[in-house]
Amino acid sequence: MFGIEDFWSYALILPVAVGVLLGALVLVWWERRLLGWWQDRLGPNRVGWFGSLQALADLIKLLTKDDWLPPFGDRVFFILAPIIVTAAMLLAFVVVPFTPVLVIVESNIALLWFLAMSAMAVYGVLLGGLSSNNKYALLGGLRAAAQMVTYEVFLALSILGVVMLSGSFSLVDIVENQRDGLWHFIPQALGLVIFVIAGLAETHRLPFDLPEAEHELTAGFHTEYSGMKFGLIMAAEYVALILLSCLIVILFFGGWLGPSFLPPVVWFGIKVVIVINFFILLRAAIPRPRYDQLMSLGWKILLPLTLVNILATGAWVLGTQG
Amino acid sequence: MALPQEAAQEPPGIVSDLITRFGESTRLQTTVDDYPTVWVDRENIQDVLRFLKHDADTPYELLYDLSAIDERLRKHRDGQPASEFTVFYHLMSLSGDHDLRVKVALQDDDLHLKSVESIYPVANWYEREAFDMFGVQFDEHPNLRRILTPPLWEGHPLRKEHPARATEMEPYQYSEEFQDAQQEALKFVPEEWGMSRDAKHTDFMFLNLGPNHPSVHGVFRIALQLDGEVIVQAVPDIGYHHRGQEKMAERQSWHTYIPYTDRIDYLGGVMNNLPYVMNVERMAGITVPDRAQVIRVMLSECFRIASHLLFYGTFAQDVGQMSPVFYMFADRERLFSIIEAITGGRMHPSWFRIGGVTQDLPDGWYEMVTDFCDYMPKRLDHYEKMSLQNKILQRRTKGIGAYNTAEGLDWGITGPSLRATGSDWDLRKNRPYSSYDQFEFDIPTASNGDSYDRCVVRVEEIRQSLRIIRQCAENMPSGPYKADHRSTTPPPKERTMEHIETLIHHFLNVSWGPVVPPCESETLVEATKGWMGFYSISDGGGMAYRSRVRTPSFPALQQIPFISNGFMVADLIAIIASIDFVMADVDR
Numbered sequence: 064m065f066g067i068e069d070f071w072s073y074a075l076i077l078p079v080a081v082g083v084l085l086g087a088l089v090l091v092w093w094e095r096r097l098l099g100w101w102q103d104r105l106g107p108n109r110v111g112w113f114g115s116l117q118a119l120a121d122l123i124k125l126l127t128k129d130d131w132l133p134p135f136g137d138r139v140f141f142i143l144a145p146i147i148v149t150a151a152m153l154l155a156f157v158v159v160p161f162t163p164v165l166v167i168v169e170s171n172i173a174l175l176w177f178l179a180m181s182a183m184a185v186y187g188v189l190l191g192g193l194s195s196n197n198k199y200a201l202l203g204g205l206r207a208a209a210q211m212v213t214y215e216v217f218l219a220l221s222i223l224g225v226v227m228l229s230g231s232f233s234l235v236d237i238v239e240n241q242r243d244g245l246w247h248f249i250p251q252a253l254g255l256v257i258f259v260i261a262g263l264a265e266t267h268r269l270p271f272d273l274p275e276a277e278h279e280l281t282a283g284f285h286t287e288y289s290g291m292k293f294g295l296i297m298a299a300e301y302v303a304l305i306l307l308s309c310l311i312v313i314l315f316f317g318g319w320l321g322p323s324f325l326p327p328v329v330w331f332g333i334k335v336v337i338v339i340n341f342f343i344l345l346r347a348a349i350p351r352p353r354y355d356q357l358m359s360l361g362w363k364i365l366l367p368l369t370l371v372n373i374l375a376t377g378a379w380v381l382g383t384q385g
Numbered sequence: 386m387a388l389p390q391e392a393a394q395e396p397p398g399i400v401s402d403l404i405t406r407f408g409e410s411t412r413l414q415t416t417v418d419d420y421p422t423v424w425v426d427r428e429n430i431q432d433v434l435r436f437l438k439h440d441a442d443t444p445y446e447l448l449y450d451l452s453a454i455d456e457r458l459r460k461h462r463d464g465q466p467a468s469e470f471t472v473f474y475h476l477m478s479l480s481g482d483h484d485l486r487v488k489v490a491l492q493d494d495d496l497h498l499k500s501v502e503s504i505y506p507v508a509n510w511y512e513r514e515a516f517d518m519f520g521v522q523f524d525e526h527p528n529l530r531r532i533l534t535p536p537l538w539e540g541h542p543l544r545k546e547h548p549a550r551a552t553e554m555e556p557y558q559y560s561e562e563f564q565d566a567q568q569e570a571l572k573f574v575p576e577e578w579g580m581s582r583d584a585k586h587t588d589f590m591f592l593n594l595g596p597n598h599p600s601v602h603g604v605f606r607i608a609l610q611l612d613g614e615v616i617v618q619a620v621p622d623i624g625y626h627h628r629g630q631e632k633m634a635e636r637q638s639w640h641t642y643i644p645y646t647d648r649i650d651y652l653g654g655v656m657n658n659l660p661y662v663m664n665v666e667r668m669a670g671i672t673v674p675d676r677a678q679v680i681r682v683m684l685s686e687c688f689r690i691a692s693h694l695l696f697y698g699t700f701a702q703d704v705g706q707m708s709p710v711f712y713m714f715a716d717r718e719r720l721f722s723i724i725e726a727i728t729g730g731r732m733h734p735s736w737f738r739i740g741g742v743t744q745d746l747p748d749g750w751y752e753m754v755t756d757f758c759d760y761m762p763k764r765l766d767h768y769e770k771m772s773l774q775n776k777i778l779q780r781r782t783k784g785i786g787a788y789n790t791a792e793g794l795d796w797g798i799t800g801p802s803l804r805a806t807g808s809d810w811d812l813r814k815n816r817p818y819s820s821y822d823q824f825e826f827d828i829p830t831a832s833n834g835d836s837y838d839r840c841v842v843r844v845e846e847i848r849q850s851l852r853i854i855r856q857c858a859e860n861m862p863s864g865p866y867k868a869d870h871r872s873t874t875p876p877p878k879e880r881t882m883e884h885i886e887t888l889i890h891h892f893l894n895v896s897w898g899p900v901v902p903p904c905e906s907e908t909l910v911e912a913t914k915g916w917m918g919f920y921s922i923s924d925g926g927g928m929a930y931r932s933r934v935r936t937p938s939f940p941a942l943q944q945i946p947f948i949s950n951g952f953m954v955a956d957l958i959a960i961i962a963s964i965d966f967v968m969a970d971v972d973r
Contacts, residue, residue, distance in 0.1 A: 102711035103712060278600040278958050281599060353953060
């Protein structure tokens with residue numbers, strides 16, 4: 064039962080988890096530097112080389128802060144919420160193939176696992192908002208529930224085209240399918256756009272950060288959170304961003320594929336960094352739509368578009384392969 | 386001056402109308418600002434104002450100001466009816482370009498007066514303020530309660546017996562019971578505002594937005610009655626930034642009050658000095674030399690740009706666009722470096738003086754100013770692409786919080802927020818002051834009066850201000866920067882070491898400050914956020930007997946419920962961002 068592959072995958076768990084969390088830490092710093100550069104200001108530049116230890120300093124601060132629980136809230140769910148978000152996001156990385164061998168579990172339902180985990184994360188946000196017993200958190204939680212459940216639908220529907228082209232839910236198969244033909248971002252351009260929008264809504268980053276919308280709800284669902292519980296929520300957010308970027312690279316940009324002068328894992332890394340930078344650029348540039356505008360964008364524009372995309376891709380697959 | 390009406394001047398038609406309608410007891414008073422000032426019986430106040438608003442030949446659409454004067458210690462009241470507390474109404478007719486000041490005499494043992502809130506909605510808060518500050522009871526007012534001071538405050542601060550300094554009071558005590566009582570009194574009780582906690586099918590949520598909230602631009606609290614995320618009713622609550630500017634004016638010399646004015650609209654800088662010093666100059670009869678006038682215009686327009694840039698950035702930021710505010714702060718910084726080079730200060734230079742400005746312009750000012758005028762338009766084009774033309778921003782702000790010109794005037798809205806509704810009333814054009822009539826510039830207007838238009842108008846005003854500044858730089862007159870008048874403060878220093886008389890004169894004007902003859906006067910200017918004015922009364926002393934500060938932000942906040950009901954919380958933020966207010970300007 065317990066073969067060499069199993070051992071390999073267990074051995075990978077710790078490096079992947081630590082790597083992803085470290086990546087989130089670096090990303091906090093990188094995002095702030097990049098925003099600073101784009102916004103004609105300095106950004107963190109004091110701690111370490113170009114401020115690179117700033118995120119670490121912040122982490123130390125968060126870890127040593129008073130671990131406060133709102134006496135008016137629901138203790139159990141208040142503590143559980145950040146754990147659920149972070150755990151769900153980390154668990155999703157179980158199926159992410161960085162290279163054909165660098166994957167913890169290669170599964171033929173990998174894509175479904177990713178969708179399931181991102182749906183789990185909704186619980187964290189929702190419970191965090193409700194258990195805080197704070198009106199701003201409640202409004203944020205409500206927004207999160209509506210927004211994330213809605214965009215969950217498009218997140219799933221938008222990648223069906225890719226699945227049809229590849230004939231598999233396995234992420235490794237999907238990448239391999241792009242080896243000889245076009246990378247999916249060309250035939251599935253529509254799917255990519257919708258996936259990016261839905262992914263942004265799902266990770267609730269600006270411009271779709273309505274559940275926390277600082278200018279309206281102060282901090283939305285995590286208003287009452289402080290210390291490391293707040294830190295976990297932030298970490299989950301950045302992990303989600305990395306996860307989303309990895310998925311985009313795998314589904315649409317040929318994963319680890321690339322000219323052979325660089326090893327596959329480097330290609331993967333380069334692509335992911337480019338996608339992440341794109342997301343940071345979006346954050347710097349675009350204002351936030353109103354909550355009901357985001358909803359009607361989803362149901363009135365994105366839903367018909369995804370259905371058209373699925374129909375067209377299905378017809379094309381039938382026509383060429385069936 | 387507060388002297389009996391002399392036959393030389395013909396009273397304006399409206400005054401004789403009032404006398405024929407409301408009887409012989411209607412009396413005329415002259416003031417140095419030449420606004421007709423009439424005293425009417427308190428029984429008639431509602432009828433008089435209703436007549437003036439609806440039936441006068443040129444209707445007075447705007448109740449510009451309403452407050453009171455404690456007259457009990459005033460010596461120079463020649464020809465005025467006996468009064469211990471005078472409530473005054475400053476009305477304006479934009480269609481006829483007239484002003485009218487209506488005064489009502491009250492005695493301390495019977496401070497009752499009918500509310501005019503049903504005629505001019507804007508009177509609601511002004512009456513609450515007069516009640517708060519003087520204890521005047523406005524009968525028929527829907528909710529007469531304190532507005533600027535805390536609910537449990539004792540006394541009425543602007544009454545003369547109320548102490549102005551901590552040294553005139555008992556040592557301050559702050560106990561836990563006191564704090565609890567104060568906090569309890571601040572709790573929002575919907576029933577007090579005629580709201581119910583539930584309707585047929587919904588329970589309303591009451592959300593306390595502020596006084597500390599990222600988007601209320603200071604300490605401003607607004608209690609919201611929410612149905613889901615939709616606003617049913619909103620109740621703004623102000624007073625968290627109240628510093629008693631009007632009380633301080635009564636204990637500072639005419640000269641030493643100038644730095645306090647900088648802090649009224651703290652983004653307006655010297656723009657706040659301008660109406661104050663112009664008012665004192667009119668009372669003292671000083672003519673300001675051309676060079677000083679143009680320098681004042683140039684600096685005021687610099688501050689208009691600085692204030693509008695901050696508005697522009699925070700407007701974009703409040704609808705969720707993260708970056709513009711940084712670019713605009715960087716540009717504002719360039720502007721501040723010019724202001725710093727000229728005045729030595731940045732946000733609060735207190736640089737205008739009675740009779741002129743502090744110093745002459747420094748070497749190199751011309752290059753700095755013209756460089757900025759060359760640099761800025763390109764940046765504005767860039768911002769326009771980035772923010773105003775952004776579709777998401779347009780969807781967030783177009784059609785949000787709209788009102789028309791008549792509604793705006795009902796609520797006392799002036800300045801850019803009124804011009805966004807299509808009115809082109811600008812004091813710089815309609816009543817040029819400080820040599821504005823010598824400049825070429827346009828008055829930008831918009832038509833929809835919504836949040837988006839309020840931003841568009843301000844952005845265009847930045848361009849027009851740049852035009853004015855360039856004209857100032859190209860045509861700066863030579864000559865003195867201070868008036869040659871005995872009340873100019875401080876007087877020119879050069880000759881003080883030559884004659885003992887000039888030395889004494891300098892010493893007195895610096896230490897005691899100038900003495901202003903007994904009179905009343907009001908001066909208003911087109912400030913960054915609307916019309917700002919000082920209405921000062923001198924009793925012949927070195928300090929103001931009463932100084933009324935009328936600011937544009939105060940009525941703008943009162944209007945918020947009227948334009949935001951039925952919208953969502955996110956829209957309220959867009960509306961608040963578009964109003965362009967400063968809490969210091971609201972509470973004073």
